[in-house]
Structure formats: structure tokens, C-alpha cells
Amino acid sequence: MSIDGIVGFLFIALSVASLYLLVAVGLSIVFGSLKYVNMAHGVLYLAGAYIGLLIASTNQYGGLLSDAGQVGLGWGFIPALLLTPVIVFVLGIVMERFIAKPFYERDLLDQLLVTFGILIAAQEFVAIIFGRTGTIYPRPEWLTGAISLPAIGTPPGMSAASTIRVLVVALTVLFILAIFAFFKYTEYGLAVRAGTEDSEMAQMLGIRVGRPFLLIFAVGSAYAGLAGVLGGSLFNVTSGIGMEIIIPSLVIVIMGGVGSLRGTVVGALLAGLFFATATELVPSMTRASIYLLAIVVLSLRPNGIYPSTEVGQ
């Protein structure tokens, strides 16, 4: 394989891993710290994709909007990328207060069931409003084709990596480092870690664990919203993408080891690599590959790759 081929392959693997990771990281910290399984996290991805779409472009939709003509602000890709996570952040706060909080004390299976119901309802709601056919993000010119730098032009080997994939990977690396730093260096991160270890003791020491938890939930939501915009520009946007992304993401979280951020990162990278390898060697196995990987990993290590209960290790 030429160097172009290798770099192209790596960026396919990394960009797929990035999307899963941005969604899975929110799931993982919420599961790890709040002991809350949130299938409705897929709603946030779905919301991110459609909100981004409404900001970025004007479009003719089906469903109830079919008579409304062109809908959307048409501000372009960058405003969508900046604004969507903020909007989904607020959405995350609402979701934590009204959907997640009443269920913290309840059975894990109740949480799974209720959030599953919410996800299906939300997808159906979007389908009714926007129609069932897929939409594509209009990509700005500078995002099409291979990356090109001002001074050197296309760096060696990069001609096979499309700009959008490079952008996805770069943003993900940035945001994942940010969340690691958040847990390691900030007071809030410390409070979350303490709340995770022993929430009663933390409260007795005067930490109001409710607030850091709310923040964590909302930050995870914003990540999912960002993933929605990025995922929408890589693949199609349909009303079913919430479920499509949440299944692999949950599988990755569990494969990595619940509560272990490191495990989630490793799990997503493995999934991306498997995805890209299968695309290259056995294309028909592409979408089955991640599930096969999870089944094998969990047969060997039932508690995941990094069986840990603490967040931010």
C-alpha cells in the first residue's frame, strides 16, 4: 500500500472512530458518574444534525414542512458547527432536569426502557415534521476534496484524506483532550470524580454534586450535538440516525468498560480500525465488523477492556 493509501485508510478509521467517540463519551461519563443509561442520548445526536441543517442551509423538506417551501437560515457550515453544540447544551440541561433526574434512583432497566421509548418517539416526531427521506449537508467549497495548506499545499500522503475527515478528526482530538483536562485539572472535575466515588460522602463534605452532574450531562449532550453536525456532513441525515448511532456507541462504551473514559477512547479507535479494515478487505462485513469486535472482546473480558468504575482515569 502506498503512503497515500495508508493515510487515507487511517483517516477513514479515525473519522468513524471520532463520530462514535463524540457520542460515546457523553454516554460513558453519564453512565459512569450518574449510573444512568441514556438511550435518549441518540435524540441529542439527531437534534444536532437537524439543528445544524437548519442553521447551515435552506432546504425543501417533506412531512408537515412540505408546504412551507424553503426552510432554514442558510448561514453556512461554520455557524452551524459553532451554534449547534450550544443549543444542544441547553437541550441537555432540559433533558437532565426533566427526563434523567426522576430516574436516577430507579432501576437501570427502567432507565433503558424509558429512554428507548423517548428515542423512538423523538425519531418519529422528526419524521413527521421533516419527512422520512434523507437530506445531505451542503459542503462549503473549502471542505470538498483533499486538504491544502497555504504555504506547502497538500502535505505528502494527505491527498487521499478528504478535508472533512481531517476536520472531524482534529476537532474530536481537541474536544477529547479538553474533557480529559477537565476531569484532571478543574475543581468541577474533581467534584464529579468525588461524587462518582461516593456521592453521599461528597455531599457531606459540602459539595453540591447535583450541579457538576448537570454540567457533565450538558457537556456530553453538546458533544453529541457536535457529532450530529459532523456526522451529518459525512453521511446522510434521516430521522433514524439517532438509533443508528446510539447502538454502536453503547456497544463501544460497554466494550471499553463502563465509567472508563480511556476504555471508551480505545473502544472507539478499535471500532474505527475494524470498520476501515473491513471496508478495505471485506466490504460486505463493514457494518457487521463492530458488533463482531464487541462480541469477541466481551467474551474474553466480560467487564470490558478497562474494567473500572471511576470516571476520568
Place this chain on the structure above:
Amino acid sequence: MSIDTIRNSVAGDSTLLSWETWNRIKHTERFVVLSSVLFVLLFSYAFGRAPVVSDIFRGYHGLAMTILIWSIFALGFNLLLGQTGLLSFGHAMFFGTASYAAALFAIHVYNEPLLVVLVGVLAAVALGVVAALILLRLHTVYFSIVALAIAQFLYFLSREPLVEITQGINGLDIPRMPLLGIVDLEHEYGGLLGMLVVNNLYIFIGVFFVAVVALITRIRKSPYGLIFKSIRENETRTAFVGLDVWRYKFAAFLLSAAIVGLAGGLMAVNTQFAGVERLYWSVSGDIVVMTVLGGLGTLAGPVIGTFVFFYFKGIVNGFPTLGNYWLLLLALSFTAVVWVYPDGIWGMLTDFVRALRDPKELVAKTRRRLSDLVPGGER
């Protein structure tokens, strides 16, 4: 019942026609089996052809058969979730695999409906053994999600790599053959039998339905089935009593797989088709919705839930404006049931009957339930 017993019950503190007598009759196994026979005999008629009722329902015979088969599926799923407390989000794997196995057997080996269904059951059990070895080491959410992962793996596997065998999204068609070489399944009856059950295929499915109900009643009433329940309540304690928890979970898993496999095989015979969409996650999701909506851990709950689901999917779907919103309505009511009323529709019905008998108790129960919803509220 001898004359003496009647005399005693009339003379004693419990009268012949009282709630206590009714409770005693209701809880016998014979009552359950007889009422399920009655249900099968009347269901298709009441749903599809009865004068006034079916006009309200807008039902039809084909949908009645589908509902019976999916009821078997839901009963099998409920045996695992309702009895043992294991929530599998991947039960489509048994339904789809059994369907495929049945279809492949019918096409390539021998097309005898009874054998075809049996092959479906065996295939589901075989898959169940493999899946159980992976899944039973995992707990709660891990179990649910990895079950989903296995089902999704099988879905994508049969969709593309195994396209030579499964025909991918086109699916497999099975020719219709007579049962045991003589009984034509599509033969339609006249007279009373024709009015009630229409054809032999319905009887074929109905017999399996009653058999499954009888089997599940037997399991639920046996000490063996009680152990399933104790695992749901507290696994550690069950293990401390000295029971091999893994073995009982394995048994419950395989029983559930077998019953779901039966439903898959019957579905292949009924529709003369097996396709990849029976392995898709939405099938697993649908069965969760049906069972929980109807009422978890009960016998009638899954059947009612299946009926409601297919009523929405098959009939409300066709309504002018409302039809657009059928899945949204269903998903919202599912969410509401999990949120506020975990006993489901069957629970509501039994509560209603109980309220007729003792209104105070219902008020107390509702108050308890509402205070449970508020975290930190009065308990």
C-alpha cells in the same frame, strides 16, 4: 365438584358466587388453558367478522393470525424478562434465525410444516446455547446491549456476506405444502367452523398458541419457575440458598429462545417467507414495547400488548390523519407506561376490577405510586 363441596361452600363463609370462589377458579391451570382455547376460537371472529364489534375494530383474519404468532413471541420474551428479569434487546435474533432455518429446511430438505416449525425451534435453541455462553456472564445493561449487538451482527451478516444463502433483502420464499401430506392448510371451512377459524392454518397456529400458554402456566406455577422469579428478585440471595443461578438462567434463556423460535418458524409457514428484516433491531424493540405495554410478568399482558401494537400498526396506521401519528402515539404511551404505570395495560385492568371490589385499596395504591414518582417524597 361434588354436591357436598357445593353445600359446604354455600353453607360456609365463602359463598358459591363470590370473589373468593372466582379467585380459586381463576388460578387453576385448567382455567387458563380453557380460556386460551376459547380466546383462540373467538378472537379471529370477534376481531375480523363479528357483526358490530369487527366494524369498530376494522380487523381482518390475516392480522389475527399475525397477532397470535407475535403473541407467542411476546410470551417467550416475557418468560425471560418478566420471570427472570433479564432484558434482552436482541430477541429478534431467535425470531429471524428460526425463520431462516425453517425456510432453508423447507426449500432444501423437506417441506412439511410441522418439521419446518420444529427446525425453527431447534435452530433458535442452538443459537441460544451460543448466545447464552456469551450473555449470561453479563449483567443488566451489559446483557441487554450485547444481546442487541449479537442480533445486529446476525442482521448485517445475513444481509450481505451470507447473501448466497439468505438472498439478502429479497428474502426466501417457501411454497405452501399440506400438513402431514394430507391436511391442506389453506382449506377454508364453511358453517360454524368457517365462521370462527376460517381455515386450517389458523387452527395450526392456534394449537401452538394454546400449547405455549399451557407450558408457560406450568412453568410459572412450578417450583422450578419460582426459582426464575427469585433470581429476578435477588440473584445473590438465590445463590446463597445454594442454587446454581447460572444453570437456571441458562434454562430460562433456552426456554425463551425455543418459544421465540417457534414463533419464528410459524411466521415462516404463515407468510411463506423469511427475510432479513426479522433480524433487525426494530423487531427486538417492538417486542419490548409490546410486552411492557401489555404488562410485564403476566400471562395476558404480552398478548394484550401485541394486540394493541398491531392494532396501531395495522389499522390505526390506515386512518386518514391519525394514521400518520401511530408510532409516535405508541412510543409515547410506552414511555408513559414505563414512567408512571409499570404494570401496563393488564395491570390497569386488574386494578380496575380490584377497585370494583375494594375502592379504598386502589386509592391507597395510586397514592403510593404517585409519591414514589417524586424523588425524596413521602414513601
